[in-house]
Amino acid sequence: MDKPEVTVRFYAALRARAGSDEILCRAANVKDVIRHLKSSFGTDFNRVLNSCHIFLNEENIVFMRGVSTRLKEGDTLHILPPTGGG
Amino acid sequence: MATKFKGYMGNMLKVNLSTGEVSEFDVTDRDRELYIGNKSLATKILMDNQKAGIDPLSPEAMLIVNTGPLTGSNAPCTSRFNVSAKSPLTGAIGASNCGGDFGVQLKRCGYDGIVITGKADKPVYIDITEKGAEIKDASHLWGLDTEKTQEALSPKTGKLVIGPAGENLVKYACLISQERAAGRCGLGAVAGSKNLKALQAKGSKKIEAADPEGFKKAVKNWIDMLKSHPTTGETLPKYGTANLVNPINLSNALPTANFSRGRYEDAEMISGETLAEKYLVKNMGCLSCPIRCGRVVEVDGKQVKGPEFETLGLFGSNILNNDLTLINKWNRQMDLLGLDTISCGNSIGFAIELTQKGLLKSDLKFGEFGWMEQLLEDIAHRRGIGNDIAEGSRAMARKYGGEEFAINARGLEVACYDPRSSVGMGLGYAVSNRGGCHINAGYMIFMERTGPITMDPYSPASKAAWTVFQQNIFEAVSASGNCIFTTYAIMHKLLHKINKRGLLSKIISKVLGVSGLAMDHTAMILPWGMPMNMPVMIPHSLVIGKLTGMKMTLGKFLQAGERGYNIERMFNVREGAAQDTLPGRFMDEKLDPKRPPLRAAMAKMLPGYYKVRGWDATGVPKKKKLAKLGIGISASK
Numbered sequence A: 001m002d003k004p005e006v007t008v009r010f011y012a013a014l015r016a017r018a019g020s021d022e023i024l025c026r027a028a029n030v031k032d033v034i035r036h037l038k039s040s041f042g043t044d045f046n047r048v049l050n051s052c053h054i055f056l057n058e059e060n061i062v063f064m065r066g067v068s069t070r071l072k073e074g075d076t077l078h079i080l081p082p083t084g085g086g
Numbered sequence B: 001m002a003t004k005f006k007g008y009m010g011n012m013l014k015v016n017l018s019t020g021e022v023s024e025f026d027v028t029d030r031d032r033e034l035y036i037g038n039k040s041l042a043t044k045i046l047m048d049n050q051k052a053g054i055d056p057l058s059p060e061a062m063l064i065v066n067t068g069p070l071t072g073s074n075a076p077c078t079s080r081f082n083v084s085a086k087s088p089l090t091g092a093i094g095a096s097n098c099g100g101d102f103g104v105q106l107k108r109c110g111y112d113g114i115v116i117t118g119k120a121d122k123p124v125y126i127d128i129t130e131k132g133a134e135i136k137d138a139s140h141l142w143g144l145d146t147e148k149t150q151e152a153l154s155p156k157t158g159k160l161v162i163g164p165a166g167e168n169l170v171k172y173a174c175l176i177s178q179e180r181a182a183g184r185c186g187l188g189a190v191a192g193s194k195n196l197k198a199l200q201a202k203g204s205k206k207i208e209a210a211d212p213e214g215f216k217k218a219v220k221n222w223i224d225m226l227k228s229h230p231t232t233g234e235t236l237p238k239y240g241t242a243n244l245v246n247p248i249n250l251s252n253a254l255p256t257a258n259f260s261r262g263r264y265e266d267a268e269m270i271s272g273e274t275l276a277e278k279y280l281v282k283n284m285g286c287l288s289c290p291i292r293c294g295r296v297v298e299v300d301g302k303q304v305k306g307p308e309f310e311t312l313g314l315f316g317s318n319i320l321n322n323d324l325t326l327i328n329k330w331n332r333q334m335d336l337l338g339l340d341t342i343s344c345g346n347s348i349g350f351a352i353e354l355t356q357k358g359l360l361k362s363d364l365k366f367g368e369f370g371w372m373e374q375l376l377e378d379i380a381h382r383r384g385i386g387n388d389i390a391e392g393s394r395a396m397a398r399k400y401g402g403e404e405f406a407i408n409a410r411g412l413e414v415a416c417y418d419p420r421s422s423v424g425m426g427l428g429y430a431v432s433n434r435g436g437c438h439i440n441a442g443y444m445i446f447m448e449r450t451g452p453i454t455m456d457p458y459s460p461a462s463k464a465a466w467t468v469f470q471q472n473i474f475e476a477v478s479a480s481g482n483c484i485f486t487t488y489a490i491m492h493k494l495l496h497k498i499n500k501r502g503l504l505s506k507i508i509s510k511v512l513g514v515s516g517l518a519m520d521h522t523a524m525i526l527p528w529g530m531p532m533n534m535p536v537m538i539p540h541s542l543v544i545g546k547l548t549g550m551k552m553t554l555g556k557f558l559q560a561g562e563r564g565y566n567i568e569r570m571f572n573v574r575e576g577a578a579q580d581t582l583p584g585r586f587m588d589e590k591l592d593p594k595r596p597p598l599r600a601a602m603a604k605m606l607p608g609y610y611k612v613r614g615w616d617a618t619g620v621p622k623k624k625k626l627a628k629l630g631i632g633i634s635a636s637k
């Protein structure tokens, strides 16, 4: 069976490096998505990706099962670089 | 020269607007060493020279505009000057920091600050040159907006002005310098109550360094560090503070419909990314700033300052508005009128909910804004319902009810972070000396949600100690005349390279979570326990030392921040404004049904915070603490 299709949304510095707001990707869990992203974009993207916060729909994956968190069809992963301001 | 230290000009002015008398105001070198400058030193001046319990809008109230040693020194981000007074909005200490050009020019005239008392019998402005200060007629300026006022004053001077909101004593009126605001605490109303429309300064004196070569080198390294850091070198220049909309929304902390929710479905439409893609003309910076977090957008065919994160949230999600064009427009209108966008937006959100609940009769509604432009004018001119909203949310709640959803702390409208998703922010808002201010609170959301290494945002563990640390360092940075955004580099750029999902990140996060025990004792070892400088993370102390010739160390710097925070607390104790509470909505209504209410975490954090601070169980600094800090004030309430 095909892995579920999920939307991956990028923010701030990552968006600039990916050249788009979002992509679609087939992945069983968050680890699959990270693997896919690492092979799709350049090293500069990957460097920022390492330090990013990842949200599945509306929950930070640190409150779920981390990178092992399973994905379902139609999920959205939000990937955000650390940030500041105020 | 009235000081042995370089970096300072050594003189302060005193102007009595009732009598027209202009004189020198003495500050001792001991106080310079203890309080550094800006808000901390201003509070010391208020404590020593202003009677307790005065009406902040009475002639006897003092308005202080002052600088820090770094102001105008060419160190990065050092245009910052300060405005302080007892706040007419809160009754507590009022202090507001500004990045306009007035502070630099004031120092070039040979003055570190100006203390203003009395009330002029007609509108005036104060004209400062190297020869001193002159009080001049401002009848022709009264009624003008902040831009026209600045245009009507002499060209090439540094200016600080109020708009119609300040003239009409709106409790959250601000002061404007260029397009930068001394925004919070209603200090524009204090100027208005004195019939003081503006100050201008122009001079050519040099700010000297004690060790010019060492200073130059340290400054160069600091600028390089800021430019190569991911936050200060990329995120803030590219997206401004608006970069926070999306992360704060995903963190369930973006105020939505008067803080009744933490997520807004249209957040992307008002985000920093959208602002950058669709509206940004260019970025801009305060003088001497390599970060340049300011936005320039076009409103009515004119290039003007764009909105900050706080304005996007409080005039966006918090009133269910997804139209950034409108926010740009209202932001401009408020700057011209001289209104603090945080208190104004928050108070409007409250008025809408009051209306929705049938407690207030008005046409205000979430999601429809045909009324907004007129309302902002009405607030600034105190007309109709605008007159009530001009008093702020606490006063409105006293009149109309709804105290539990009047979102202020100590009477100051809370900034754009919902603390139920970042409990350390909750603690910070409650204890913050100036009230619901994210900066004075310690900005724990960075440690809990948005920074490179974060702690559990729902756990009270270690939050008291980290809040104290953050508050002290922000206080010291502000006192020195530097922008607090330079502190993002405290999280060294290498921390941004750590794999967030790797073992090291998890270990650091866990260590932070249990570090409270060790952090609790930091204050005990200051200043002798940190006899060095640490320029790779906190260059401030080294640079102050090189500039002033003070024997500054990291320990002394942090302790100066602690001292500033304590004297501000003593000001509040003296004024009967030291109750550390949050509105009922924050304490008892849940944002996330799976989490306990914030009240549970607060019950653990607050006593811990007082203990770390060396304050008693009611939040009053103990005599021992004051003695250690050299604050010679009675600790009795």
Ligand code: SF4
Pocket: B077, B078, B099, B284, B285, B286, B289, B290, B291, B292, B293, B294, B483, B484, B485
């Ligand atoms: S970082 Fe932003 S607010 Fe701070 S000095 Fe620079 S431009 Fe001004």
